[in-house]
Amino acid sequence: MSIVQSFPLFSIVLGLLCAIGCFVVPKQWGRRMTLLLLLASCVMQGWVLRFCYVNQTSYAYMMGHYPAPWGNEIMAGLLEPGMGLLFSVVMLLSVIGGGRHIGHDVADGKQHLYWVTVDLTLVSLLAMCYTNDIFTGYVFIEICTIASCGLLAVREGGRSLIASVRYMVFALIGSSLFLIGVVFTYAITGQLLFPQLRQAVAALWAAGTYRFAMTVAIGLMTAGLAVKSGCFPFHGWLPDAHSQATTASSCILSGVIVKGYAVLLIKIIYRAIGAEVFMASGAQHVLLLLGIGGMVACSIDAIFAKRLKVMIAFSSAAQIGYIFMGIGMGTAAGLTAAVLQIVNHAVTKPMLFLSGSQLSDASHGRMDFPSLRGAGHRNVPAGILFTIGAVSMVGVPLLAGFIPKLYFAREAFALGWQRWPVLLALAVSTVLNVLYFLYTAVLIWLPQEADCRFTAVKPHWDEFLPGFVLAGLNVAMGIHPGPLVALIDKAVALLGR
Amino acid sequence: MAAMFDHLLHNYEEAAAIALLSIGFCMLLFDRNLLKKVIGLDIMDSGVFLLLADRGFIAGGKAPIMAEAAAEAGRYVNPIPAGLVLTGIVVSVSVSALMLALTVRVYQTYRTLDVDHLYMLMSHRRKGGRA
Structure with a gap:
């Protein structure tokens, strides 16, 4: 040994x-x-x-x-x-x-x-x-x-x-x-x-x-x-x-x-x-439906969130819905997409929390959206990181968030009655993600109001460097997902043995 | 009905375990008092441990200390459920201790143990923008 x-x-x-x-x-x-x-x-x-x-x-x-x-x-x-x-x-x-x-x-x-x-x-x-x-x-x-x-x-x-x-x-x-x-x-x-x-x-x-x-x-x-x-x-x-x-x-x-x-x-x-x-027990259908429900309902909750961290947290619940939907598909390709989603969310969400906290620091610790207006100008590295994370969460190509969505959609066409619920949920969830993540990403780059009392803060390298490493992983996964997908395919094949 | 009653009487350990499980789970889920939730958790754990211990019990079996002839191995009770129960008790005590510590801190801070009241306090405070 x-x-x-x-x-x-x-x-x-x-x-x-x-x-x-x-x-x-x-x-x-x-x-x-x-x-x-x-x-x-x-x-x-x-x-x-x-x-x-x-x-x-x-x-x-x-x-x-x-x-x-x-x-x-x-x-x-x-x-x-x-x-x-x-x-x-x-x-x-x-x-x-x-x-x-x-x-x-x-x-x-x-x-x-x-x-x-x-x-x-x-x-x-x-x-x-x-x-x-x-x-x-x-x-x-x-x-x-x-x-x-x-x-x-x-x-x-x-x-x-x-x-x-x-x-x-x-x-x-x-x-x-x-x-x-x-x-x-x-x-x-x-x-x-x-x-x-x-x-x-x-x-x-x-x-x-x-x-x-x-x-x-x-x-x-x-x-x-x-x-x-x-x-x-x-x-x-x-x-x-x-x-x-x-x-x-x-x-x-x-x-x-x-x-x-x-x-x-x-x-x-x-x-x-x-x-x-597991499939014969019918539990995978329940997981699929819960996953779909989470993708939509938690995204709606995120839209109505009043504070940045609460919005990111609701988004986590929605992203977990993707994982459960993948497990609930009950196929090897669905499981591969679910594991891809685990990797995507694990590298993206900490980046959003880290950059979100820094943006809040640049707004005197406030997390409400009006206070965050222009926060990207007050802490530029944090603003860039948050924008990368938000765009990835929406599912824009060349970033990690796009890859699992692509694999979920591709696998959906091989399913039976689950095909249209999965495709519809993917479409609705993506539109909802655009509403709350792109809104926030745009808000932090809007010009500051004339009477804004917040001033620029000096970024700390130990705070934004880990964020940039996560962003690098995110972009690498988005641009060149082949090796990761091949590895996960093999991992899934080994699981069933 | 009589057959069902007989069945319950015959499997009284399982029936007691399921009753404890149900009582504990309902307390954990529905009771508004934080302290009673902890008590519910412990009652439910007791039900699980009773069910587990019952799985390893053999009527007339001895404690599984392998000092005697191997030929008598069939007369020992199954030691694995006993091991699981011991491990489960350690886990349960740790979780209960943590919950009780949290309960004390919550009471010291808010002077209430009503979870609905606590959640309401949270939603009121959340209206402010601060992290």
């Missing part, structure tokens, strides 16, 4: 050790340790991805001394390290870009705790990507819930506290539904590891026994993860949580955490339940 195959485990254990270390070291050391951890995680996930790509393989890694079905396992194919790499890169850029706001929004004595929550968030996301055991999935879902609540609640101020409470209530409902689904599945099959579970579910389904109970279990697990991902109509917590957090937390919550649950759902569908049984 190659040492590279142990890297997923090393990165998870390293994250846990780093989280413990951040408790005891001074806050500056906590920051440095976390940045090093994220950098190390990027390198390790990249290495595992290269190993799996070169060998065109996925492998199970036994944890401890007991083989399956008694022991625990992690599994790495192309999707798992790919998502791990994406999450690590986005988190690294988010904490660098939002560093100044962390110093401002988090009390001095609590900053080391902030780094603990960042470390635990990374650990839980990596574990959700790599786990091959459904109960381990549940445990790390809860760790992710606790860590992300910490990311949100650590900001000084009453509103983040209420947003945390709301987030926790929804998150706990989601976790509970998922746990009940896991227990039902275990009660029916007696298995927890994905490969054994998939065999047992397939055998039960073929024999025609426990079909109703299995459908209920699939529905509960899917609903639980949908609630936690902020899928429509369970997205009530999302706008407050994403808009009330400090900038780096908003980037991580929106760009990474909601995707972690979506990735786990994809793994459960394709590795644990089996795509055939």
Whole structure:
């Protein structure tokens, strides 16, 4: 066995050790340790991805001394390290870009705790990507819930506290539904590891026994993860949580955490339940309809939002709708488009939150749209970044946002009754995106009014540089999507094996 | 009806677990008091753990400590659900502790535990433009 195959485990254990270390070291050391951890995680996930790509393989890694079905396992194919790499890169850029706001929004004595929550968030996301055991999935879902609540609640101020409470209530409902689904599945099959579970579910389904109970279990697990991902109509917590957090937390919550649950759902569908049984249960139609509903309803909510961060948060809920629609298409090409959407949203949304916060700083901390008029002139790099992100979200060619939409539309023509709802939703959602994103992008470049009391601010390189790296990734994906699409195609093919 | 009652009586552990699950879930979902939501969460978790523990129970089975002859392995209760319950309890305690800590902070700040009231406060404050 190659040492590279142990890297997923090393990165998870390293994250846990780093989280413990951040408790005891001074806050500056906590920051440095976390940045090093994220950098190390990027390198390790990249290495595992290269190993799996070169060998065109996925492998199970036994944890401890007991083989399956008694022991625990992690599994790495192309999707798992790919998502791990994406999450690590986005988190690294988010904490660098939002560093100044962390110093401002988090009390001095609590900053080391902030780094603990960042470390635990990374650990839980990596574990959700790599786990091959459904109960381990549940445990790390809860760790992710606790860590992300910490990311949100650590900001000084009453509103983040209420947003945390709301987030926790929804998150706990989601976790509970998922746990009940896991227990039902275990009660029916007696298995927890994905490969054994998939065999047992397939055998039960073929024999025609426990079909109703299995459908209920699939529905509960899917609903639980949908609630936690902020899928429509369970997205009530999302706008407050994403808009009330400090900038780096908003980037991580929106760009990474909601995707972690979506990735786990994809793994459960394709590795644990089996795509055939999932499709036969009818759950994919529900996901498709929820996705379509989210794309339209959350975009309408975004139009009526009064503050920039709330608008970006509602847009996140709409973009998550695309992911669920792709999963609900029930085809390999639909799943490829959904994973493309995960990548697109992960690189674009943190860019919007980072630049949006800087535009707000250039408007004396105000987030309402009248105050943001001309903010692009007061902070030019932030204005450029926001414009790139907004245009990408609309789906303009040569930017990342166009690619998943193209693949969704192309795949829609291969579908049955779903074809026209999907195409219509894509068209309506794009028009709505134009209304709110292009309006904002134009607003920030309008000339300032004569009596404007806001003055130009000096841009900080550590704030806009991560944004420009994300913008570079966005443009690269938009101009030359071929290698990424080929990689995701192979990852999807490996998932089903 | 009598057959259903017999079935429920025969599977009383599952029936109790489902009752706890339902009570807890309804409290978590519908109760307006934050503290009662936390209690509902714990009741629901208890239902899940009861259901899990019941899955591993074998009537007349011993604790799964493998000190005796392997031939007796069939008489041990299944240790995996017990392990899951232990792990679940640790997770549940952590989540409850966090929720209680949040509840204390919310009460200290707003002097209310009514979630509807809290959300209303939030929507009032949101009318201002500040981040």
